[in-house]
Amino acid sequence: MSKDLVHPKEFANKSSKKNLFKAIDYALKYESKSIRLNTKTFNEGRYKAIKQIEDYETLKTYAREIKEKAINDLPNLVKKLTRTIESRGGVVFYAKDKNDAVNFIRDICRQNEAKLIVKSKSITSEEINLNEALQKDNIEVVETDLAEFILQLSKEQPSHIVAPAIHRSRESISKLFKENFQTTNPLESGEQLTEFASATLRQKFLSADIGITGANLIAAEEGTILLVESEGNIRLTTHLPAIHIAIAGIEKIIPSKKDFGIFIELLAASATGQSLTSYTNILEPPLDLPVLNLNNRKDTERKFYLILLDNGRMKMREDSELKEALYCIRCSACMNVCANFQTVGGHAFGGECYTGGIGASWTVGTTGKLENGKFAELCTGCSRCVPNCPVKIDIPRLNSVIKDRLNKSNPPSLQKYFFAYYNFFARIASWIPSFVNTIMNFHPSKILLEKFFDIEKERNIPQFTKKTFTHLYKERLAVPSLIGNSKLSSVKLIIFSDIYTNYNNPHVGINAVELLEKLGFKIKISKVFDDGRASLSQGILKSSSRKAKLTSRYLKQLIDEGNDIIFLEPSVLAMIRYDYQKLINDDNLFNYVKAKCYDIFEYLLLMAEDKKLDLEEIKSRIILSSNRKIFYHAHCQLKSIGLGEVVPSFFNRLDMQVVTSTQECCGMAGSFGYKKHFYEISKSLGEQLIEEINFYDKEKDVVVILASGTSCREQLNSFMKISKTILHPVEYLNKIMK
Numbered sequence: 001m002s003k004d005l006v007h008p009k010e011f012a013n014k015s016s017k018k019n020l021f022k023a024i025d026y027a028l029k030y031e032s033k034s035i036r037l038n039t040k041t042f043n044e045g046r047y048k049a050i051k052q053i054e055d056y057e058t059l060k061t062y063a064r065e066i067k068e069k070a071i072n073d074l075p076n077l078v079k080k081l082t083r084t085i086e087s088r089g090g091v092v093f094y095a096k097d098k099n100d101a102v103n104f105i106r107d108i109c110r111q112n113e114a115k116l117i118v119k120s121k122s123i124t125s126e127e128i129n130l131n132e133a134l135q136k137d138n139i140e141v142v143e144t145d146l147a148e149f150i151l152q153l154s155k156e157q158p159s160h161i162v163a164p165a166i167h168r169s170r171e172s173i174s175k176l177f178k179e180n181f182q183t184t185n186p187l188e189s190g191e192q193l194t195e196f197a198s199a200t201l202r203q204k205f206l207s208a209d210i211g212i213t214g215a216n217l218i219a220a221e222e223g224t225i226l227l228v229e230s231e232g233n234i235r236l237t238t239h240l241p242a243i244h245i246a247i248a249g250i251e252k253i254i255p256s257k258k259d260f261g262i263f264i265e266l267l268a269a270s271a272t273g274q275s276l277t278s279y280t281n282i283l284e285p286p287l288d289l290p291v292l293n294l295n296n297r298k299d300t301e302r303k304f305y306l307i308l309l310d311n312g313r314m315k316m317r318e319d320s321e322l323k324e325a326l327y328c329i330r331c332s333a334c335m336n337v338c339a340n341f342q343t344v345g346g347h348a349f350g351g352e353c354y355t356g357g358i359g360a361s362w363t364v365g366t367t368g369k370l371e372n373g374k375f376a377e378l379c380t381g382c383s384r385c386v387p388n389c390p391v392k393i394d395i396p397r398l399n400s401v402i403k404d405r406l407n408k409s410n411p412p413s414l415q416k417y418f419f420a421y422y423n424f425f426a427r428i429a430s431w432i433p434s435f436v437n438t439i440m441n442f443h444p445s446k447i448l449l450e451k452f453f454d455i456e457k458e459r460n461i462p463q464f465t466k467k468t469f470t471h472l473y474k475e476r477l478a479v480p481s482l483i484g485n486s487k488l489s490s491v492k493l494i495i496f497s498d499i500y501t502n503y504n505n506p507h508v509g510i511n512a513v514e515l516l517e518k519l520g521f522k523i524k525i526s527k528v529f530d531d532g533r534a535s536l537s538q539g540i541l542k543s544s545s546r547k548a549k550l551t552s553r554y555l556k557q558l559i560d561e562g563n564d565i566i567f568l569e570p571s572v573l574a575m576i577r578y579d580y581q582k583l584i585n586d587d588n589l590f591n592y593v594k595a596k597c598y599d600i601f602e603y604l605l606l607m608a609e610d611k612k613l614d615l616e617e618i619k620s621r622i623i624l625s626s627n628r629k630i631f632y633h634a635h636c637q638l639k640s641i642g643l644g645e646v647v648p649s650f651f652n653r654l655d656m657q658v659v660t661s662t663q664e665c666c667g668m669a670g671s672f673g674y675k676k677h678f679y680e681i682s683k684s685l686g687e688q689l690i691e692e693i694n695f696y697d698k699e700k701d702v703v704v705i706l707a708s709g710t711s712c713r714e715q716l717n718s719f720m721k722i723s724k725t726i727l728h729p730v731e732y733l734n735k736i737m738k
Helices: 017-030 032-051 056-072 074-087 098-111 123-127 130-135 146-154 170-180 190-207 233-239 257-272 313-317 322-327 333-337 339-348 359-367 370-378 395-409 414-420 422-429 433-440 443-453 469-476 499-503 506-518 533-537 541-560 570-584 587-594 600-609 615-620 636-640 646-653 676-696 710-719 729-736
Strands: 091-095 116-119 140-143 210-213 217-219 224-229 243-249 279-283 303-309 492-498 522-529 564-567 597-599 629-633 658-660 703-707
Touching: 017 032, 017 339, 017 370, 017 676, 032 257, 032 333, 032 339, 056 074, 056 257, 056 322, 074 091, 074 303, 091 098, 098 130, 098 210, 098 243, 098 303, 116 130, 116 190, 116 233, 123 130, 123 243, 130 140, 140 146, 146 170, 146 190, 170 190, 190 233, 210 233, 217 257, 224 233, 224 257, 233 279, 257 279, 313 322, 313 359, 322 359, 322 395, 333 339, 339 370, 339 676, 359 370, 359 395, 370 395, 370 676, 395 541, 414 422, 414 443, 414 533, 422 499, 433 443, 469 499, 469 506, 469 522, 492 499, 492 506, 499 506, 499 522, 506 522, 506 729, 522 541, 533 541, 533 570, 541 564, 541 570, 541 587, 564 570, 564 600, 570 587, 570 597, 570 636, 597 600, 600 646, 600 729, 629 646, 629 676, 646 658, 646 729, 676 703, 676 710, 703 710, 703 729
Parallel strands: 091 303, 116 140, 116 210, 210 243, 243 303, 492 522, 492 564, 564 597, 629 658, 629 703
Antiparallel strands: 217 224, 224 279
């Protein structure tokens, strides 16, 4: 990091990769520890809160439907809302862009001779740079949300939607306050800091001429505004001054306040892990309350102004892909669960206003500049955010679309082509594996790879085996079968030969064949197919879509012949079960194929439930001396399709003790961990996971370490400081079973 790089504002705009890389360096050095601690706290609360919502998935479906209908009917809702507010004496202004919005608010301030404004947290006001504009008119604007107050003092952009100062430690906030205020207070604890900020802001509330807020939701029919908060500052902002200005993106409008309850429940649980946010304000302004004039003004009536901001939103609405982002309710669940965000936060994984996985599409949409969304590259497509979004937004798809459009505006780099067409390079390498392995791990070669392909030279390059899975399977056909007289021998079962298993992990494939034969299945393997994951990860959607269509048609052919399909690589199964819906754009084919594709342990558990597989019999065949503790790390995409617990569940039913990783991600994410400028993020995540493993593995060889994904095993094998091989669960089960 350069010596003169001192402030996050310097690299807030990510239109250049140089700024993105600077931001990553800065965040890793100064902010990572606080971000990790705070997001972990949010996640723990959120997981507990969600478990208490009995109809959580149903509520998510309802919320999604309400937002979809509202966005589709948005022009009519804007008109209805305008009529409703104006019938009560309020003023509604439709701002086409941020200049319209700023100029309208500036005029209100001038007309009312405002000199002091108190403002609640509003990401929309950040979007239009409202504070800076008003301050140029010598109007004092005071942020009253504690986190925004901190950022205003430090002149930083938000690093999180719900907790904008999530990157700051208690110690750094104390130092900031002491630098900006004369005080003898120690300001050491969170309580002391909060008390000091509250006392400082109290006089501002009493003296303010105007209060400005955002809006979480607005009901068109009743003209009702929903505002949720944790500190009570919004109530003071809307009730003490006689003039209230609310600024909200037009996507915040829904038909009726009767639907507020669904969003209140989902928003509180998803954002802060509460069953209900500390303060839930439902207002129908202008408020029918006495004018207080504690500020010594002579206002005789309450005034209300609602600015409905377009600023690119209607254009997003007409975009078949970016339209999805308009459903966002700003809960931040996608950020908290994202491993990369947990490591670098929004100052790196974000732009000048919007942050995290959802932030790239909002940045592109509201600035109108595709290049500003370059931080979408930090989305690995792991899809952990998808099941955690309360309105079911496909955030990885949004980021893939942005990557794809960036690739079309400028030709993809050699690095992207290398990883996107891994199948091609792997096939060539499999012809001369010994030569390739020697060359790829030769130091001068690594330097060349870093220079021309931006592949981190410190990263271990995976080995290509002398024999592919396909080759080993053909050899196995010449060996006497292990299948005895079994009722399962009639089951038509095929192991899908994905490119990672075939070229890099054939031992996993052949262990799966042996294991299933031991259990009585007669096994075949498929042709080798590139499922399209590699192209998708690089944002080359045309190639990914073409491969997805070819693969799904081939799978349909196998299924038509009566076969069930087993998958060993989680990322490939996730493609089939999730990503293919949009890649092949054929719901009938997608659902037909999806229904017959299984993770191997999911399939075995289903067989056990159907009484076709006897787990007690399997248990009797386990070698007793091998019954050690298991530490298991589930692949991100296995979790995202709801299968994160199938491996622990299977081994637990064999009376084996399994400890499951609490880390959201190992950090490799396929190609991500090989890329020079992302390597340190990947390494940071990998080291966290290894710390957890070492905690359980205090004595050598007490714990067996299992990981389902190829990238997870590569990551752990690269950073483990002990000589222990990380196994696929199928390898271990085959090894310990007679």
